[in-house]
Amino acid sequence: MTKEWVFGNARIVTASEIIAGAVLVRDGMIADISQSGAARIDSDLDGAYLLPGLVELHTDHLESHYRPRPGVAWPAIGALLAHDAQIAAAGITTVFDALRAGTFDAETGGLRRANGELSQAIAQGRKTDMLRADHRIHLRCELPCPDTFETAEELVEEGLVDLLSVMDHTPGERQFVSLDKFREYYLGKKIMSAERLEVFIVERREMNILHSDRNRRAIVNLAIAKGLKLASHDDATLEHVAEALADGVTISEFPTTEEAVRAAHTNGLAVLMGAPNLVRGGSHSGNIPTADVAKAQCLDLMSSDYVPASLLHAAFALPQNVPSITLPEAVTVVSRNPARVMGLDDRGEIAPGKRADLIEVRLMDDHPVVRTVWRAGQRVV
Numbered sequence: 001m002t003k004e005w006v007f008g009n010a011r012i013v014t015a016s017e018i019i020a021g022a023v024l025v026r027d028g029m030i031a032d033i034s035q036s037g038a039a040r041i042d043s044d045l046d047g048a049y050l051l052p053g054l055v056e057l058h059t060d061h062l063e064s065h066y067r068p069r070p071g072v073a074w075p076a077i078g079a080l081l082a083h084d085a086q087i088a089a090a091g092i093t094t095v096f097d098a099l100r101a102g103t104f105d106a107e108t109g110g111l112r113r114a115n116g117e118l119s120q121a122i123a124q125g126r127k128t129d130m131l132r133a134d135h136r137i138h139l140r141c142e143l144p145c146p147d148t149f150e151t152a153e154e155l156v157e158e159g160l161v162d163l164l165s166v167m168d169h170t171p172g173e174r175q176f177v178s179l180d181k182f183r184e185y186y187l188g189k190k191i192m193s194a195e196r197l198e199v200f201i202v203e204r205r206e207m208n209i210l211h212s213d214r215n216r217r218a219i220v221n222l223a224i225a226k227g228l229k230l231a232s233h234d235d236a237t238l239e240h241v242a243e244a245l246a247d248g249v250t251i252s253e254f255p256t257t258e259e260a261v262r263a264a265h266t267n268g269l270a271v272l273m274g275a276p277n278l279v280r281g282g283s284h285s286g287n288i289p290t291a292d293v294a295k296a297q298c299l300d301l302m303s304s305d306y307v308p309a310s311l312l313h314a315a316f317a318l319p320q321n322v323p324s325i326t327l328p329e330a331v332t333v334v335s336r337n338p339a340r341v342m343g344l345d346d347r348g349e350i351a352p353g354k355r356a357d358l359i360e361v362r363l364m365d366d367h368p369v370v371r372t373v374w375r376a377g378q379r380v381v
Helices: 062-066 076-089 108-128 148-157 179-188 194-226 238-246 258-266 275-280 290-295 310-321 327-333 336-341
Strands: 004-013 018-026 029-034 049-052 054-059 092-101 134-142 163-167 229-233 251-253 270-274 301-303 358-364 367-375
Touching: 004 327, 054 134, 054 301, 054 310, 054 336, 062 076, 062 092, 062 108, 076 092, 076 108, 076 367, 092 108, 092 148, 108 134, 108 148, 134 148, 148 194, 163 194, 179 194, 194 229, 229 238, 238 258, 251 258, 258 270, 270 275, 270 290, 270 336, 275 290, 275 301, 275 310, 290 310, 301 310, 301 336, 310 327, 310 358, 310 367, 327 336
Parallel strands: 004 049, 054 092, 092 134, 134 163, 163 229, 229 251, 251 270, 270 301
Antiparallel strands: 004 018, 018 029, 049 358, 358 367
């Protein structure tokens, strides 16, 4: 039986404009957008914004539910359900949960076990339709670690991975090209003493020399063989961008400098920046601000990273930071663009023929508040 539902009296944010009108949903798909008053209204939005469901490509927020305290592991399904509720309540209807391949030290067994439990929980949640959002896996591959490729290959072969990224958090590389900045960051957080930090730097740089190149080549080849999208994390130099292009990378995640941002965007890589960076007014580690990337007309995608609610907040904040960007254009950065870069052409915008992933948003004290969320026409929040 055909099921129809009309959302009326809405400010509909399409990819190009804001329309005062109604949206007809039929069998979970958007059937029509009307600028005139609808003869029948099933959900009266009373002037609220109607946005497409947000698409999140990189969030490690699931880890905070699985490891709520040091040394404490929460049951994987329970952690996933708690994470899923927070993701959906933030207006995110498609999410790529970021797990990590690659261990530096004694955490090896624990991280491998966590990856297995969480990936299986996501697979189970999808199969049984217990989740509010559409969850997929983004596997971040830490290049300097000895077991990175082994872990990545295992999960990819099981068919659990949708996006691979290569990253290198070695002191003096990428996110911390400057060792002085690295020292300032770690000492400021009081993670270790100054003496221990110098030993730590030497150890990590030795691991980089031993494993990074080998792991990168193997992971790039794996992505090609399996037809997976590949992202590069923390590009800092023109050489990093050139390497990404040679490897067939699609997404440049969190590039750290203006030259890397411009080179990536100019050469067709989708530049992804942090929504928390925009909301906070800058990078917590001293890298290029998301607002500056947007002003340079190089911002293609945003990610909530470690704060799910930041994605919607950033979409509304972007036009305030960069007046040349309209709200529909800002919403596209967190919906249509990430959907398209991942080949999910059935979602990410309010248009006839697209999946009815929709969110009702009201501005309260100038803050966007999610009131209701629908995925494929079914209410989930």
